[in-house]
Amino acid sequence: MSESRYLPRTTPLFVAGFIAIGLPDGFLGVLWPSIAGTFGQPVGALGVVLAVDVAGAATSASLVGITLRRWGIGRQLAISAAIMAVAVATFVLAPVWFLFIAGAFLYGLGAGGLDAGINAFSATHRGVRYLNSLHAVYGIGVTIGPLAATLAVEHGAWRDPYVAILSLLLCLVLGSAFLWRFPQADPSTLPPRPIGVGRWSTRRKIERQALMTIMVFFFLYAGLEATTGQWAFTLLTHERGLPTVLSGIGVSSFWGSLLAGRFLASLAGHRMSPPRILLLSSGGALIGIALLSQSPWAIVGFLGLPIAGFSLGPFFPTLISAVPAWAGTERSNTIVGWGIATANVGIGAVSVIAAGIVETVGLPVLGALLIAISVGLAVAVGVAGRKLGAGP
Numbered sequence: 001m002s003e004s005r006y007l008p009r010t011t012p013l014f015v016a017g018f019i020a021i022g023l024p025d026g027f028l029g030v031l032w033p034s035i036a037g038t039f040g041q042p043v044g045a046l047g048v049v050l051a052v053d054v055a056g057a058a059t060s061a062s063l064v065g066i067t068l069r070r071w072g073i074g075r076q077l078a079i080s081a082a083i084m085a086v087a088v089a090t091f092v093l094a095p096v097w098f099l100f101i102a103g104a105f106l107y108g109l110g111a112g113g114l115d116a117g118i119n120a121f122s123a124t125h126r127g128v129r130y131l132n133s134l135h136a137v138y139g140i141g142v143t144i145g146p147l148a149a150t151l152a153v154e155h156g157a158w159r160d161p162y163v164a165i166l167s168l169l170l171c172l173v174l175g176s177a178f179l180w181r182f183p184q185a186d187p188s189t190l191p192p193r194p195i196g197v198g199r200w201s202t203r204r205k206i207e208r209q210a211l212m213t214i215m216v217f218f219f220l221y222a223g224l225e226a227t228t229g230q231w232a233f234t235l236l237t238h239e240r241g242l243p244t245v246l247s248g249i250g251v252s253s254f255w256g257s258l259l260a261g262r263f264l265a266s267l268a269g270h271r272m273s274p275p276r277i278l279l280l281s282s283g284g285a286l287i288g289i290a291l292l293s294q295s296p297w298a299i300v301g302f303l304g305l306p307i308a309g310f311s312l313g314p315f316f317p318t319l320i321s322a323v324p325a326w327a328g329t330e331r332s333n334t335i336v337g338w339g340i341a342t343a344n345v346g347i348g349a350v351s352v353i354a355a356g357i358v359e360t361v362g363l364p365v366l367g368a369l370l371i372a373i374s375v376g377l378a379v380a381v382g383v384a385g386r387k388l389g390a391g392p
Contacts, residue, residue, distance in 0.1 A: 013077055014118050015137050016172045020084065020165060021111050022141020026255050027149030027161050029230040030248055034158040039097040043234065047355025049104050050230070054348035056108025061116035062341035065334030068120060076117035078176035083110030085169040091162045112344060119320050120336040128274070131317035133266035139259025139313065142229065143252050150248035211335060213384045214323065215342045217278070220377040221315050222343030223350030224370065228289065229254060231354060231366060232305060239363040240298035250302045257306035261313020274322040275381070277314050282378040284311025289374045293367025316343075 032046050060067075060080070068076055083106055090103030122131050145161070152160045232254060236247035265277065288308025295301045323339065324332040350373065357365050 010073065010121070013172065013175055014122070014134055016168065016175065017077060017081065017114050017118055018134060018138040019141040020081070020168050020172060021115055022138040023145045023148075023161070023165055023168075024088075024107075025138075025226075025229065026142030026145020026251075027152075028145075029233045029251060030146045030149035030153060031158045031161065032230075033234070034153050034156075035100075038158070039100060041097060042359065044355040044359035046230065047352045049101065050226070050351035050355075051348045052101055052104045053108035053111075054344040054351075056105040056110075057112030057115070057344040058108075058341040058348070060109050060112035061337050061344060064113065064116035064120050064337030064340070065331075067113065068117060068333050073117060073121045074176050076121075077114060078173050080110045080113035080117060081169050081172040081176065084114065085110075085166055085173060088162050088166045088169060092159050092166065108344070112340065116337045116340040119340060120333040123320050123323050123336050124332050126321075127270070128318055128321035129266050129270055131321045132262045132314055135313075135317040136259050136262035136266060139255060139262055142255035143259055146233070146248050146251040146255065150245060153244070211338075213380075214319065214326065214335065214339055216380050216384070217315075217319055217377075218339040218343040219346035219349075220373055220380060221312070221319070221346070223346035224285065224289070224373045224377060225258075225312055225316075226347040227350045227354050227373070228292070228305075228308060228370060230351070231358075232292070234358075235292075235363055235366060236298070236302065240301060242298055242302065246302070250305050253302075254305040254309040257309030258313040261310040262317060265314035265318065274318050277318045278381045279378075281311050281313070281315040281318075282374070282381045284308075285315075286371075286374040286378050287311070289370045293370050 028049075029046075032049075033043065035041075036043055036045055064076070071079070087103045087105075087107035087110060090099055090106065094100040094103060118134070119131070122134060148161050148164075149158075152158055229251065233247050233251045236242045236250050237244060242250070261281075285308050288304045288306075288311055291304030292301045292308060293304075295304065320336055320339070323336050350369075354366055354369060357369060
């Protein structure tokens with residue numbers, strides 16, 4: 001039974017899945033001071049939560065080439081969403097810090113499988129416009145998230161947003177299970193089993209170089225987006241002295257602009273090559289981050305957030321859509337999985353570094369870290385991006 005016949009049914013579940021991932025990503029940074037206070041943890045402990053989360057996500061994402069082969073996309077979604085539901089229930093009920101951390105690992109494990117499964121399937125069966133549209137849905141989630149979280153914080157109920165996510169995840173589990181009835185891929189249409197990098201022959205040197213370049217892009221981009229989104233609220237309130245509500249709006253403007261950038265790419269992204277989109281994206285992000293972190297005026301830093309968000313928006317989905325052309329269609333599921341795993345490693349590594357900087361040096365130095373990552377991403381794209389070719 002070929003999975004292609006189920007393509008018309010994939011979109012509503014993919015939309016629900018990306019909203020379920022996007023909402024928590026959007027509100028964690030706003031909820032974090034309240035969460036830390038509940039469990040008696042320092043502000044820098046956010047790095048521990050994110051590191052545990054991305055460890056789970058990297059594990060499941062790196063295996064997506066195998067799990068998609070064995071389960072099919074229906075089971076991939078249902079199992080991943082079920083794991084996330086257990087994790088979110090733990091967040092809602094956890095009385096102690098240890099259980100919250102355990103929930104963070106489970107959440108990452110489920111979210112990584114859900115994220116990588118949707119992206120790998122879409123990269124193979126869809127194109128750049130579809131992926132940008134789909135990631136725009138993620139942008140809706142992370143845009144609504146900070147506003148909902150700000151309202152929850154104002155009422156002293158930081159667990160309430162997780163209750164809403166739990167309901168959505170349970171619906172996704174049921175939809176995946178009963179709408180698709182767990183279709184599995186036809187073995188005759190499957191690509192060859194994933195081959196480890198160390199076993200690749202010299203004839204695949206170009207393919208291997210493309211993979212390494214893609215991994216660098218995933219690592220730097222994810223670290224920059226996540227660190228900006230998670231720490232912007234604390235930076236604006238504690239360092240710049242902006243009110244809580246205005247800072248929450250600022251974080252929402254970052255994610256809302258991310259949505260706008262992806263929506264624009266979904267309409268016109270096919271008119272430019274992926275390397276050009278990535279170059280414009282990374283350059284604009286550098287400008288926005290520079291305004292956020294280096295401007296002496298708080299309001300200018302506030303305006304840097306939507307500039308950075310809009311610029312970063314098309315980067316991730318465009319990169320994923322280009323994987324089949326750049327690194328080989330037969331390995332696209334595996335490479336997208338590795339890429340998302342690498343992105344999660346980037347999130348974890350940069351988050352730990354950021355938390356260490358905040359705890360030992362202070363928030364002002366956090367801006368220098370964001371600038372360094374932005375420069376690294378722009379340089380990497382400028383130097384290596386065009387070597388990959390025009391893409392799909």
